[in-house]
Amino acid sequence: MGRGSLPTRGAPRGVFLIPYVLIALVGGIPIFFLEISLGQFMKAGSINVWNICPLFKGLGYASMVIVFYCNTYYIMVLAWGFYYLVKSFTTTLPWATCGHTWNTPDCVEIFRHEDCANASLANLTCDQLADRRSPVIEFWENKVLRLSAGLEVPGALNWEVTLCLLACWVLVYFCVWKGVKSTGKIVYFTATFPYVVLVVLLVRGVLLPGALDGIIYYLKPDWSKLGSPQVWIDAGTQIFFSYAIGLGALTALGSYNRFNNNCYKDAIILALINSGTSFFAGFVVFSILGFMATEQGVHISKVAESGPGLAFIAYPRAVTLMPVAPLWAALFFFMLLLLGLDSQFVGVEGFITGLLDLLPASYYFRFQREISVALCCALCFVIDLSMVTDGGMYVFQLFDYYSASGTTLLWQAFWECVVVAWVYGADRFMDDIACMIGYRPCPWMKWCWSFFTPLVCMGIFIFNVVYYEPLVYNNTYVYPWWGEAMGWAFALSSMLCVPLYLLGCLLRAKGTMAERWQHLTQPIWGLHHLEYRAQDADVRGLTTLTPVSESSKVVVVESVM
Numbered sequence: 222m223g224r225g226s227l228p229t230r231g232a233p234r235g236v237f238l239i240p241y242v243l244i245a246l247v248g249g250i251p252i253f254f255l256e257i258s259l260g261q262f263m264k265a266g267s268i269n270v271w272n273i274c275p276l277f278k279g280l281g282y283a284s285m286v287i288v289f290y291c292n293t294y295y296i297m298v299l300a301w302g303f304y305y306l307v308k309s310f311t312t313t314l315p316w317a318t319c320g321h322t323w324n325t326p327d328c329v330e331i332f333r334h335e336d337c338a339n340a341s342l343a344n345l346t347c348d349q350l351a352d353r354r355s356p357v358i359e360f361w362e363n364k365v366l367r368l369s370a371g372l373e374v375p376g377a378l379n380w381e382v383t384l385c386l387l388a389c390w391v392l393v394y395f396c397v398w399k400g401v402k403s404t405g406k407i408v409y410f411t412a413t414f415p416y417v418v419l420v421v422l423l424v425r426g427v428l429l430p431g432a433l434d435g436i437i438y439y440l441k442p443d444w445s446k447l448g449s450p451q452v453w454i455d456a457g458t459q460i461f462f463s464y465a466i467g468l469g470a471l472t473a474l475g476s477y478n479r480f481n482n483n484c485y486k487d488a489i490i491l492a493l494i495n496s497g498t499s500f501f502a503g504f505v506v507f508s509i510l511g512f513m514a515t516e517q518g519v520h521i522s523k524v525a526e527s528g529p530g531l532a533f534i535a536y537p538r539a540v541t542l543m544p545v546a547p548l549w550a551a552l553f554f555f556m557l558l559l560l561g562l563d564s565q566f567v568g569v570e571g572f573i574t575g576l577l578d579l580l581p582a583s584y585y586f587r588f589q590r591e592i593s594v595a596l597c598c599a600l601c602f603v604i605d606l607s608m609v610t611d612g613g614m615y616v617f618q619l620f621d622y623y624s625a626s627g628t629t630l631l632w633q634a635f636w637e638c639v640v641v642a643w644v645y646g647a648d649r650f651m652d653d654i655a656c657m658i659g660y661r662p663c664p665w666m667k668w669c670w671s672f673f674t675p676l677v678c679m680g681i682f683i684f685n686v687v688y689y690e691p692l693v694y695n696n697t698y699v700y701p702w703w704g705e706a707m708g709w710a711f712a713l714s715s716m717l718c719v720p721l722y723l724l725g726c727l728l729r730a731k732g733t734m735a736e737r738w739q740h741l742t743q744p745i746w747g748l749h750h751l752e753y754r755a756q757d758a759d760v761r762g763l764t765t766l767t768p769v770s771e772s773s774k775v776v777v778v779e780s781v782m
Contacts, residue, residue, distance in 0.1 A: 236442035236443050237446075237455070238442070238500075239442070239447065240447075240452055240453045240456035240457075241459065241496075243456075244457050244677060244681075245492070245496055247669055248457065248634070248673075248674050248678060249460040249464045249492065249496075250488070250489065250492045251665075251666050251669035251670060251673075252461075252464070252466050252634050252637065252638065253464050253471065253488050253491070253492050254484070254485060254488035254492075254662070255641060255670060256471035256472050256475065256637070257474070257475040257478075257484050257487065257488050258484045258650075258654050258657070259273065259472055259475065259641070260471065260472030260473060260474065260475025260476040260478075261475040261476065261480065261482060261657060262480075262654070262657060263472075263476070263747065264480070264747055265472075265578055265747065266281075266469065266472065266473045266476060266571070266574035266575035266577070267281045267284045267468075267470075267472050267571060268281030268282060268284075268285060268469075268575045268578055268579060269281070270472045272745040273641075273645055274640050274641075274644050274645050274742050275726070275741055275742070275743070275744075276644075276723055276726050276727075276738070277636065277640045277644065277719065277723065278722060279718040279719040279720070279721065279723060280633065280636055280637060280640065280719055281469065282718040282722065283467075283633055283715040283719055284467055284469030284472075284571075284575070284633060285469060285576070286715040286718065287467060287468055287469075287624065287625050287633065287715045288468040288469050288568050288572050288575075289572055289601075290620055290624035290625050290711060290715075292565065292568045292572060292601055293601045293604050293605060294605075294608065294617055294621060294624070295564070295565065296386065296389055296561070296601070296605065297386070297609075297613075298532070298557075298561055299557075299561040299562060300382055300385045301382070301385075301532075301533060302554050302557040302561060303388060303389055303558055304365060304381065304382055305365075305533065305537065305550070305554045305557075306551060306554035306555055306557075307385070309550040309551040310547065311547060312547065313547075314537070314541055314546050314550055315360060315364075316359075316360035316361070316537050316538075316541065317356060317357075317541040318356055319356050321356075321360075321364075323360065323363040323364040324356060324359050325354065325359060325363070327353050327354045328353070328354055328355075328356050329353040330355075330356060355538065357534055357537050357538040357541065360537075361533050361534055361537075365379075365382065365533070366611075366613065366614045368612075368614060369610075369615075371612065372615040372616070372704045373701060374612050375607070375610045375611065375612040376611025376612055377611060378606065378609055378610055379609050379610070379611070379613075382609045383609045386602065386605055386609055389562075389565075390598050390601070390602045392562065393565050393569060394595060394598045397569050397570055397573070398590065398591045398594045398595070399590075407566070408566060410559075411559045411560075411562055411563040411566075412563050414559055415559050415560050416498075418552055418553070418555070418556040419498075419501065419502060419556070421552065422505050422549070422552065422553065422556075423504055423505045423508065425543075425549065426504075426505055426508030426512065427504075429508065429509070429511075429512035429543070430512060430515050431511040431512045431516070432508035432509075432512050434511040434514070434515065434521065435507040435508050435509070435511015435521055436511065438510075438521045438522075439503050439506075450688055451688065453681060454627065454684050454685055454688065457627060457631065457678075457681040458627030458630075461627060461630040461631060461634060462627070463495060463499065464492065464495060465564075465567070465568075466630055466633070467630040467634050467637070468568065468571060468625075469575055470568055470570065471571075473570060473571040473575060474570070474571070476574065480657055481658065481659075482657070483658045484654075484658065485658055485662045506536075507521075509536065509539045510535060510539070512539065513535070513539040513542065516542045532557060536553055537550065569594065569598070573590065573594055573597060576593060576597070577589070577590065577593060608620075614694070615698070615700070619692070619704060619707060619711070620711065623708035623711040624708075624711035624712065626712065627685055628682060628685045628686070628716075629715050631678045631679075631681055631682040631685070632678075632716050632719075634678045635675050635678040635679055636719050638669075638670045638671075638675045639675055641670060642670040642671040642675075643671070645742075645744070647667045647671045648667070650670075651667055691705055692704075692708060726741050727741070
């Protein structure tokens with residue numbers, strides 16, 4: 222599942238491609254494969270999958286916390302996209318012109334510097350005109366967000382966006398409530414149709430004037446930035462976020478595979494599709510940004526944005542410059558909605574699978590899944606109401622910056638590798654994979670789990686801490702100390718699950734410390750291992766653990782833009 226599947230995070234560009242590819246090889250792909258194979262082997266969701274080493278079950282609770290945060294705030298991007306999609310069905314896009322009730326006297330539609338002399342505001346110089354506000358920005362900030370003065374000024378609910386949010390949650394619920402069999406059928410459309418839209422947008426983009434300049438800017442490396450720690454931090458964060466590592470969703474989806482499914486081949490293919498789509502989408506994005514820069518008479522670096530600004534400022538501004546603008550706007554935001562729903566399905570599925578795994582079989586009741594999904598969606602919707610107020614964007618940024626940031630995902634990935642490679646045993650797990658797929662994977666995977674990946678994760682994690690900068694919105698608003706404290710509370714609520722659970726287990730256990738460690742790191746095998754590991758001596762210690770029922774293989778292809 223790729224949370225970076227929406228164009229709200231920049232595509233890998235220029236010299237950034239080098240650390241991006243390196244970290245994908247030594248970090249992203251090995252952990253991607255580790256989580257899928259672990260879920261398939263243990264036949265359990267994000268919590269019970271760590272019965273492979275019960276002392277570190279805190280990793281499962283940590284992933285549940287992270288994916289819950291993700292499910293809560295990420296759907297806001299879908300709600301905004303749905304709002305823009307509805308507003309696209311008009312002859313003149315509402316963000317293309319000034320004169321609306323949400324526009325200010327500073328609103329101006331002219332951007333090209335050479336057109337300054339012909340502007341209706343002829344008494345202004347070009348520099349003064351540059352200080353004026355675009356109707357695109359005013360639509361985003363004054364109409365969609367209704368941005369207040371800060372986090373401390375929540376304001377009123379935006380009912381239009383609230384209805385879009387409710388519609389998105391209802392859609393997610395009815396796509397997820399019956400499980401992966403129904404979700405899988407829907408995903409075949411939501412994951413593949415965006416490729417059709419991407420190809421259409423690429424064809425349109427490369428035919429625009431200035432598109433070649435944008436593509437050259439996309440591919441041309443700036444070697445001076447290769448030594449910047451921030452480039453490596455961004456590359457690591459992008460990989461881990463787009464591969465959905467540490468969220469528990471991959472283990473949940475892997476648990477639905479047949480025990481003998483070739484998860485090794487699937488993981489490699491899906492990871493390559495993931496990164497390949499990201500690279501391909503870069504041509505679409507930068508061809509359009511090149512056109513926009515040409516139209517405005519500025520360098521492309523002035524229009525290339527990241528974050529929500531790419532999807533809700535840069536691209537909407539670009540389509541206003543195209544012929545038949547509403548058509549291209551509707552296509553783009555329809556694609557945005559499909560990509561977002563795709564990722565949201567998997568995030569909710571991962572959370573529900575982990576939650577239901579905690580319920581003993583004796584507590585099963587009819588419509589258990591449907592009710593659980595409904596309660597999860599309702600709770601997330603209530604929390605989301607804080608993000609559709611006038612100060613909602615500040616709340617959204619808190620969640621995005623802290624709750625599922627690179628710091629928390631790197632911490633999670635580091636401990637996953639350490640537990641599997643050094644506590645359970647890398648060779649032992651390679652044998653388990655061979656038991657499933659019939660052969661041992663490339664030794665590179667074992668080396669990565671044991672050495673390279675933990676070093677990369679901890680290195681980038683340390684860089685993140687050393688170069689930490691307090692959260693600032695739009696380079697102007699500095700969050701108050703209590704807002705930053707809330708953010709760190711989000712981050713620590715998942716990161717502390719691992720050490721606190723470990724200490725709790727060790728303190729409650731009996732015997733010497735060595736005996737406690739030995740007992741608590743013994744795997745708790747599921748019933749399904751009896752069939753496939755009957756000759757293994759470890760199965761003699763089999764305990765009862767209700768396995769996840771077998772389902773047909775579901776392949777969820779996440780595209781990353």
